[in-house]
Amino acid sequence: MSKLWGGRFNSTTNSDLNKLNCSLPVDSRLFAEDIDGSKAYAKILKEAGVLTPTECNDIQKGLELVRYEWIEKLIKLQDTDEDVHTVNERRLIEIIGNVGEKLHTGRSRNDQVITDMKLWMKKAVSEIKLNLKLCMGAQIEIADLNDEVLMPGYTHLQRAQPIKFSHFILSHAFALHEDCLRLVDYEKRSDILPLGSGALAGNPFNIDRNLLATYLGFTKITQNSMHAVGDRDFIVEFIFILNMIGIHLSRLAEDLILYATKEFNFVRISDEYSTGSSLMPQKRNPDSLELVRGLSGKIFASLSGLMMIIKGTPSTYNKDLQMDKSFVFDGFDYLKSSLNVITGVLKTLKINKECMLNCLSSDMLATDLAYYLVRNGTPFRTAHHTVGQVVAYAETLNTDLEKLNMEDLSKIGDFRSDVRKVFDYNASVEQYDVVGGTSSSSIRKQIEYLKEFLKNF
Incomplete structure (x- = not known):
């Protein structure tokens, strides 16, 4: 099968460019969101008179068959496939015939991909919120169970004033509380549908974008098509929030690493979240927390990498923006792992209240x-x-x-x-x-x- 855009070209694409151009190893993760967006777009094309009810119904059923193939790992990729969008469209046409070629009417991969990303990120925010609740819940439980435990409070890593251990652990919970507020604010401000912007000029088929937004669960629509297809601010902001959470987890990890040393001996990290040394049999290393601390740096690399890419791009869509997905997926995966690990550490943490009390002076x-x-x-x-x-x-x-x-x-x-x-x-x-x-x-x-x-x- 020829490429979707191959009509004006007289020679095949260079093989090295083909490899560089193919984003499937990354954006195949968006297969479900791409199908959801396409199903909603088909309904809007029907409302606009571009598709008949029968054609729309055939597309809906065909897309669900494509979804099934992805879920069951039955999907077969071809050399001409460039991204998840081309795979889904190709398979749709193979399943239902030429009527599938109507689906892309008035739509560009430029507004399609950013819509897919926004749909994916709605789910990602919900997952992060759930993981934050679990982590904060573990912190609150520790504070609840140890509300009479005294410990030294520190500034500059020097003993400062007596505090409650609960006060210490809650200080980290309130840092995550601020991140929760950022996510709530982010959800409201990013809840804007770009689909219907076309390649950059808009959509000429009199589609109802507000109804399309309702179909896809958005409350607002973008107001400028050129801005919409080139906008990646919402991704930068999302990764920034991931960074703030990662930084807060890293600082908590550092405190617990220090407090778990023999010199402090305030807490004990469970064997489940500790490792040993290949040489020294006595060692109990807090590798779980050290990895959380290290992953915060990788999340920051995702932020700085994406910002360096978008800073020099001219207006609207440019192929550089294809690289945004690897940054957001990496940042999300790193943070989710960090939250899971540190929540496990907190739930199994042992508190040495006698040692804390003895360190008061x-x-x-x-x-x-x-x-x-x-x-x-x-x-x-x-x-x-x-x-x-x-x-x-x-x-x-x-x-x-x-x-x-x-x-x-x-x-x-x-x-x-x-x-x-x-x-x-x-x-x-x-x-x-x-x-x-x-x-x-x-x-x-x-x-x-x-x-x-x-x-x-």
Whole structure:
């Protein structure tokens, strides 16, 4: 069979170009979306009087037979097939005859492929949302079960202030919460049908594009055909959101990798998500989390690669855009794997609360000492400087803050006998009873907020 566009050419295409031009190894993934779009387009052609009801019915049945061949892996490809669109059209014509040649009336692969991508991405967003819900659900469950566990909080990887372990794990859940909001916003703004734009000038057969949008589950239609066929912003934005999720998973992975070391020993990653060393028998390596961390880089490569391709393309469709699909498919697959793995790690994670508690030290209550002075009327900057002197003095004695005697403390600042109540880690944590704080009541509100959010997400 000759190529769909071969009528004006007098010689065959160079074999190297044929290989480069063929996108089937990648875009065959769109076979179902391409068939769905074609079935809807056939109905619109019938409404416009281009197809008779019988012809439309024959096309509908023929396309379902093509779908069956794809699903059952019965489809046979030919050298003249360039992409999933040409395969589906060729098989349709082979199954129902010349009436199949009418299906492409007024339609171009330019508006066909971008419609297929939008249909595929609707499903992809739904899958990512489901995986995010599972991952966040695992984080919420950990926070729920460990709401009394204290641990050191860190800035600059240095011990900073006591916090609840639940507060730590929920901080990562709220990062994913932001990604959920991005996906919700993305769904609304990308819900625009490009089909009916033709190659670049539009469709001359008086089709009802709004009805076509309804058939395919879109709420809006594109308003400029030239922009529609060349637009890949929605793909860039989708991969950007995948990147943000990947970055957040990578940061969670890094925290857990650190906390699983012997030096921290705050958590233990299950054997199911650990590997060993080919040389050192004692090793339990967090390869699952390291791979998640690494995959975030590959997702970023998908984003940067696509942006480099589209930055120099002139108006409307250009063949460079054929390469967009490999980037979006790769980014999606990498992220889905990452979400599945990290959710499994979280569900099997063991918490070492005793070790976390033992790593709390009184120097982490230095800020509480400053707040003690503030509550007694000292300006915060003065209190901060005073407690800094207390810390320095304790270091000269090589002792903990709580072991300093009242005589030494009172010489440095306005410390009274009740200052001893400051050295209570639970009291320290509970004072942060503000929305977003690390107190027990605040954490309960965070958990309830996220649970309610996921119910409606």
